[in-house]
Amino acid sequence: MDELADLTEELVAIPSHEDETAAGDAIEAWLRAETDARVERDAVGNVLAYKYDPTDGADGPADTLALVGHHDVVPPADRQTTGEGITGEYVVERRDGRIYGRGAADMKGAVAACMLAFRDAEPPAGRELAFASFVGEEIGGTGARHAIDEGFDPDRAVVAEGSTGYSKPGVTDVVVAHKGRRASTLVARGEAAHASEPELGVNAIYRASDAIDIVRELDKPEATVFGETVSGSLAVTIVEGGETWNVIPERCEVTIDERTVPGDRADLGRVAEAVEGVEWEVEQDLPPMGCEDDAFAEATLTVARAVHDELGLDAPEHVIKPHATDAGWLAVAGTECLVCGASESGEAHTDTESVGIDVLDRCYRIYKGVGERAF
Missing domain, CATH: 3.40.630.10 (Zn peptidases)
Known part of the structure; x- marks a missing residue:
């Protein structure tokens, strides 16, 4: 020893x-x-x-x-x-x-x-x-x-x-x-406008909000190993969008922390498909x-x-x-x-x-x- x-x-x-x-x-x-x-x-x-x-x-x-x-x-x-x-x-x-x-x-x-x-x-x-x-x-x-x-x-x-x-x-x-851990970002893009006339722009934060609603409804990853249930998780951890109080934001980023399990991951690709102007990017994927x-x-x-x-x-x-x-x-x-x-x-x-x-x-x-x- x-x-x-x-x-x-x-x-x-x-x-x-x-x-x-x-x-x-x-x-x-x-x-x-x-x-x-x-x-x-x-x-x-x-x-x-x-x-x-x-x-x-x-x-x-x-x-x-x-x-x-x-x-x-x-x-x-x-x-x-x-x-x-x-x-x-x-x-x-x-x-x-x-x-x-x-x-x-x-x-x-x-x-x-x-x-x-x-x-x-x-x-x-x-x-x-x-x-x-x-x-x-x-x-x-x-x-x-x-x-x-x-x-x-x-x-x-x-x-x-x-x-x-x-x-x-x-x-x-x-x-x-x-x-495992998969770190993802949903990037919502819109069109800037003066906040006094919001109808002239496209609010990226609203698009990001629609994406977050879908994330909350996704099934969490789950698997069984040696009779033990391994449950993953999915959570929005950061939301960043907008530059000033009187401008409709043209960009908003949503950071997602996902804990993956053997053989299963959340269907995050579905979010980008469902919401116009939203792209899904994977920053890190530890298996x-x-x-x-x-x-x-x-x-x-x-x-x-x-x-x-x-x-x-x-x-x-x-x-x-x-x-x-x-x-x-x-x-x-x-x-x-x-x-x-x-x-x-x-x-x-x-x-x-x-x-x-x-x-x-x-x-x-x-x-x-x-x-x-x-x-």
Whole structure:
């Protein structure tokens, strides 16, 4: 456990909100020093590693299981750096069994657990074990998308994002599905006129209002994964239109936050078709994830339950995560994914971000156990 805590502190101390290079350097150097794996660093800074023992006589691995994380973080708060604003070194503290610092929970602690599990696990015959720490997760999964485009395609992956405290406090659950996020804008266009003669123009705000009425009536995305209902959501979050009080507005923008689910999305295209002068634009589309490999999901939960039982903890469950992760990009590319990690709800991105050392150890045991288990 000391090695895991020390490695977590080392990674957390390295600033990586603007440039992930130094953090990637540390991960790469550790993997080269501590393992005999094939270690790669791609053009955008992702760190990838693979190990496979061909002693079974096969020409190549029958399947690949990846342990996946990311080493970029969101900008730190003032209290999380030694300098002014976000320009200083990161502050890392260990107290009361927890490690405090930007990225401790999201997700350098889990990356450290993956690194140790990757080193220590002895995969079954025919299994290639992979490790990946991506850049750019916090800005839309740019690193994961690049790796996928360059051929990163494991059969299965455990993505080490937070899953602790979902079914009950103090338990690290196994996420079988998570929501995605589609950010859209409805742009309503009209014709300007003086407000004293509104009939001479076309009010873009009125057109936007008609569009909003349709959005409110659309069915929300919904799916079922492992018998659990995954419900999405749809909400207008920003309306911007008009320039001054006495001019009929010629443009109005409506921002929509949609949480998507595996296999279903709201029919927003219908809005633009129904209202004259309204166009629909997609700004961001982070895909959802839903695992369809029952054997993988059940085996991982069995490992997680065995670890919890050994530690005298309540049993984890299969759960649904509300937040998008890099698992969505991997799932779209054909990888069967699960999410399991140390971060608790409400820890990530806060100015008091921290992670429990005992939970990191628990995750290490789960990752190692899954790496060694046949499916």
